[in-house]
Amino acid sequence: MGKLYPDAKAALAGLLRDGMMILSGGFGLCGIPSLLIEAIRESGVRDLTIVSNNAGIDDAGLGLLLQTRQVRKMISSYVGENKTFAEQYLAGQLEIEFNPQGTLAERIRAGGAGIPAFYTKTGVGTAVAEGKPTAEFDGETYVQERGIVGDLAIIHAWKGDTEGNLVYRKTARNFNPVMATAARVTVAQVEHLVQPGEIDPDHIITPGVFVKRLVQCPPGYEKRIEQRTTRPRETA
Amino acid sequence: MGKLYPDAKAALAGLLRDGMMILSGGFGLCGIPSLLIEAIRESGVRDLTIVSNNAGIDDAGLGLLLQTRQVRKMISSYVGENKTFAEQYLAGQLEIEFNPQGTLAERIRAGGAGIPAFYTKTGVGTAVAEGKPTAEFDGETYVQERGIVGDLAIIHAWKGDTEGNLVYRKTARNFNPVMATAARVTVAQVEHLVQPGEIDPDHIITPGVFVKRLVQCPPGYEKRIEQRTTRPRETA
Amino acid sequence: MPWTRDQMAARAARELQDGFYVNLGIGIPTLVANHVPAGMNVQLQSENGMLGLGPFPYAGEEDPDLINAGKQTITELPTSSYFSSADSFAMIRGGHIDLSILGALQVAENGDLANWMIPGKMVKGMGGAMDLVAGVKKVVVLMEHTAGGKPKLLKQCTLPLTGARVVDMVITELGVFRLARRGEPRVELLEMAPEVTLEEVKAKTEAEFTLANA
Amino acid sequence: MPWTRDQMAARAARELQDGFYVNLGIGIPTLVANHVPAGMNVQLQSENGMLGLGPFPYAGEEDPDLINAGKQTITELPTSSYFSSADSFAMIRGGHIDLSILGALQVAENGDLANWMIPGKMVKGMGGAMDLVAGVKKVVVLMEHTAGGKPKLLKQCTLPLTGARVVDMVITELGVFRLARRGEPRVELLEMAPEVTLEEVKAKTEAEFTLANA
Numbered sequence: 013m014g015k016l017y018p019d020a021k022a023a024l025a026g027l028l029r030d031g032m033m034i035l036s037g038g039f040g041l042c043g044i045p046s047l048l049i050e051a052i053r054e055s056g057v058r059d060l061t062i063v064s065n066n067a068g069i070d071d072a073g074l075g076l077l078l079q080t081r082q083v084r085k086m087i088s089s090y091v092g093e094n095k096t097f098a099e100q101y102l103a104g105q106l107e108i109e110f111n112p113q114g115t116l117a118e119r120i121r122a123g124g125a126g127i128p129a130f131y132t133k134t135g136v137g138t139a140v141a142e143g144k145p146t147a148e149f150d151g152e153t154y155v156q157e158r159g160i161v162g163d164l165a166i167i168h169a170w171k172g173d174t175e176g177n178l179v180y181r182k183t184a185r186n187f188n189p190v191m192a193t194a195a196r197v198t199v200a201q202v203e204h205l206v207q208p209g210e211i212d213p214d215h216i217i218t219p220g221v222f223v224k225r226l227v228q229c230p231p232g233y234e235k236r237i238e239q240r241t242t243r244p245r246e247t248a
Numbered sequence: 249m250g251k252l253y254p255d256a257k258a259a260l261a262g263l264l265r266d267g268m269m270i271l272s273g274g275f276g277l278c279g280i281p282s283l284l285i286e287a288i289r290e291s292g293v294r295d296l297t298i299v300s301n302n303a304g305i306d307d308a309g310l311g312l313l314l315q316t317r318q319v320r321k322m323i324s325s326y327v328g329e330n331k332t333f334a335e336q337y338l339a340g341q342l343e344i345e346f347n348p349q350g351t352l353a354e355r356i357r358a359g360g361a362g363i364p365a366f367y368t369k370t371g372v373g374t375a376v377a378e379g380k381p382t383a384e385f386d387g388e389t390y391v392q393e394r395g396i397v398g399d400l401a402i403i404h405a406w407k408g409d410t411e412g413n414l415v416y417r418k419t420a421r422n423f424n425p426v427m428a429t430a431a432r433v434t435v436a437q438v439e440h441l442v443q444p445g446e447i448d449p450d451h452i453i454t455p456g457v458f459v460k461r462l463v464q465c466p467p468g469y470e471k472r473i474e475q476r477t478t479r480p481r482e483t484a
Numbered sequence: 485m486p487w488t489r490d491q492m493a494a495r496a497a498r499e500l501q502d503g504f505y506v507n508l509g510i511g512i513p514t515l516v517a518n519h520v521p522a523g524m525n526v527q528l529q530s531e532n533g534m535l536g537l538g539p540f541p542y543a544g545e546e547d548p549d550l551i552n553a554g555k556q557t558i559t560e561l562p563t564s565s566y567f568s569s570a571d572s573f574a575m576i577r578g579g580h581i582d583l584s585i586l587g588a589l590q591v592a593e594n595g596d597l598a599n600w601m602i603p604g605k606m607v608k609g610m611g612g613a614m615d616l617v618a619g620v621k622k623v624v625v626l627m628e629h630t631a632g633g634k635p636k637l638l639k640q641c642t643l644p645l646t647g648a649r650v651v652d653m654v655i656t657e658l659g660v661f662r663l664a665r666r667g668e669p670r671v672e673l674l675e676m677a678p679e680v681t682l683e684e685v686k687a688k689t690e691a692e693f694t695l696a697n698a
Numbered sequence: 699m700p701w702t703r704d705q706m707a708a709r710a711a712r713e714l715q716d717g718f719y720v721n722l723g724i725g726i727p728t729l730v731a732n733h734v735p736a737g738m739n740v741q742l743q744s745e746n747g748m749l750g751l752g753p754f755p756y757a758g759e760e761d762p763d764l765i766n767a768g769k770q771t772i773t774e775l776p777t778s779s780y781f782s783s784a785d786s787f788a789m790i791r792g793g794h795i796d797l798s799i800l801g802a803l804q805v806a807e808n809g810d811l812a813n814w815m816i817p818g819k820m821v822k823g824m825g826g827a828m829d830l831v832a833g834v835k836k837v838v839v840l841m842e843h844t845a846g847g848k849p850k851l852l853k854q855c856t857l858p859l860t861g862a863r864v865v866d867m868v869i870t871e872l873g874v875f876r877l878a879r880r881g882e883p884r885v886e887l888l889e890m891a892p893e894v895t896l897e898e899v900k901a902k903t904e905a906e907f908t909l910a911n912a
Binding site: 039040041042043065088089090091092093098101102108110112113114115117118120121132133134135136137138139140170180181182183184185186187188189190217235236237238239240241242243244245 | 530531532533534539540541542543545546547548549550551552554555556557558560566567568569570572573574576577596601606607608609610611612613614615618619644645646647648649
Binding site: 121123124125126127173175177193194207208209213214216219220221222 | 719741743749750774775776777778779780781787788789790791792793794795832833
């Protein structure tokens with residue numbers, strides 16, 4: 013049984029259940045696993061806890077799962093781009109746990125690396141440290157943060173081989189490699205499917221051990237731009 | 249003032265002092281910063297604490313600094329290949345702090361990442377946990393380990409650009425990238441010096457921010473093999 | 485005459501040094517990139533996983549895989565490198581970034597910073613700000629001196645903190661203040677914009693401050 | 699007739715499953731690689747930073763940059779990938795490796811393992827063994843049943859531990875034992891080598907054990 017599945021629905025078959033915790037790669041709309049998010053939407057699974065830096069926008073990314081009210085709780089660092097989020101949150105229909113972005117990334121990295129807890133300076137003396145143990149090391153105060161391990165991670169990669177070895181492109185890397193390590197099952201969507209040996213083993217960012225299933229993005233797969241900013245061309 | 253120095257001696261000028269802690273990349277003799285080790289030997293600096301997975305062999309790698317008795321203490325996971333080490337240790341002339349290899353790697357990673365302490369299952373119930381705080385998380389016992397930050401890290405890379413961006417080759421990567429992050433100053437020796445832009449930015453393992461100085465290996469730079477093992481050619 | 489936003493950014497750029505790795509926040513801090521002195525090597529870090537940020541792309545050359553922390557399309561440089569969010573914040577938290585320039589809602593005498601949350605308003609999240617102020621070697625706040633006529637440089641922050649005792653310097657349209665992250669809290673006025681009077685600064689500042697070299 | 703070292707390795711190979719990622723220790727465990735059933739996809743991990751270990755190189759093709767954790771020259775496969783020591787042990791400690799097969803000096807009834815140190819002798823260090831036994835999902839010990847005529851499967855380890863309650867299975871030249879990492883300590887004899895008698899096993903084993911399915 014190989015790791016490659018014919019489509020996103022098949023790649024998620026048997027993995028989804030109500031109330032589960034899903035880690036989703038991506039930063040804004042960059043490097044998000046859109047196909048897998050859409051398949052989760054189609055599945056109708058509910059009461060999800062989603063760990064993702066952002067919550068998508070109203071009609072894209074994780075915003076799709078907010079529209080359908082499949083999400084019970086978000087663990088994120090910034091959700092400012094999503095109006096649906098604001099409405100559901102203010103109506104008490106959605107929980108949010110804000111983590112500093114670096115603490116979020118490190119909690120996931122720790123979860124994947126068998127580290128149940130670590131200490132950080134980030135957030136000491138602020139609301140995020142409330143209720144958490146603190147400790148002094150070399151005269152400085154640090155707050156203890158816990159590792160996160162999810163039931164499922166969904167990620168997006170640029171290229172992947174059938175062994176599950178993955179590479180990412182530019183800033184679409186972001187949270188994808190770290191989330192790939194921190195769930196009981198990781199499913200990856202890849203833009204370009206290649207054979208083992210086609211990716212230089214020195215360039216592989218996510219070794220295949222972390223990826224249980226993968227699916228190729230279909231031709232014409234669309235990557236959206238959230239803030240299209242440009243500069244004028246210099247006049248000759 | 250660029251990061252490139254004409255030779256190892258120049259690259260270390262002003263950085264060495266008695267009693268300092270030096271982190272050295274490499275695993276066995278693979279990917280060790282030989283040029284920089286030789287320059288440290290020439291400098292005569294003493295009472296060093298060296299953090300390195302291994303201690304080299306008698307006439308190569310960190311073994312050179314043991315021969316000259318420049319090392320006061322090693323923090324390592326395995327030193328079995330070095331007879332000089334054994335003699336000095338048994339004579340009480342050398343201290344050793346053994347760390348499990350993964351704990352050693354993680355302590356260095358933590359030091360570089362601003363994590364003063366973390367918890368791990370490794371070593372719980374063994375001598376390495378003695379005297380260290382333990383804590384329970386989700387019913388399991390873990391031991392607290394501390395981050396390591398050195399005064400100087402010396403590392404070996406395959407290619408580097410003048411900005412200090414580095415890539416490694418095969419298993420010569422080992423401890424090099426993580427040690428690059430965990431010292432006040434990191435000096436890298438590179439086999440191949442290139443210009444910025446010549447390494448694909450998606451392939452860079454150590455971004456230039458971690459590397460303060462670098463030096464190119466001279467033509468004919470020798471990389472030694474510790475255990476030359478081969479298989480017979482299949483007969484046709 | 486108070487400084488314009490661009491002049492504020494230019495003043496902040498004087499805190500740059502050759503070889504610095506710098507993280508710029510959204511808003512006025514972004515303008516600092518336009519004021520890097522010619523010949524000075526400064527690399528910009530973006531916390532979503534990039535060192536060596538280039539300028540915005542030409543129209544038609546936007547790349548959805550290449551954005552900054554403000555989700556804006558950008559370009560790469562020959563010096564650029566990419567890494568994961570975990571590695572990016574290991575870099576930030578580990579003290580490898582020399583300078584962070586960011587905006588603020590409030591700064592207190594003791595260096596406390598509030599810039600992420602106004603209770604009662606919809607909360608968007610702190611993003612990477614808490615990590616940046618906790619981890620970066622030097623933190624410069626670039627902000628309007630007042631908001632709705634009320635001082636922002638205060639005796640104590642009234643809004644939830646982003647970081648406690650994290651600000652080294654505050655630059656506003658009126659002048660430049662140096663703060664102390666350790667020891668006794670202390671605010672020193674280092675410079676004033678042209679034609680701005682000490683009386684005006686005092687009137688618009690709640691924090692106690694002294695004149696540097698006074 | 700007790701198993702040969704190669705037969706012991708073959709028996710250990712029966713613990714492999716398709717798709718497994720496996721770390722093999724130095725010595726007899728290394729031989730397990732020769733017994734992976736044809737058509738089964740098993741990737742070997744080397745804790746110095748490689749997945750997908752290939753066989754030893756042909757003479758003249760040794761690469762100083764390509765070694766295993768025993769410092770031996772090896773080769774790569776189309777499936778191979780390289781990563782740092784920190785990433786390698788994140789993989790190990792994080793429970794991503796399915797099976798670790800390693801040698802032992804002593805194993806206790808409760809699954810305690812001692813394999814790194816004999817007090818009074820020169821200590822070489824534990825290398826990655828403590829991390830492997832603490833992190834890998836299943837730990838199989840492959841060892842001689844006795845040392846100098848003395849049992850190695852004991853009521854309690856007398857040597858310093860590598861890990862407490864970490865061993866799932868012990869394979870020796872005499873047979874195969876299943877241990878319990880949680881709950882009540884329990885040792886079950888699953889199999890014996892051909893012509894080996896229960897009396898012989900009992901005589902050479904200090905640990906209490908029962909017969910599986912007895």
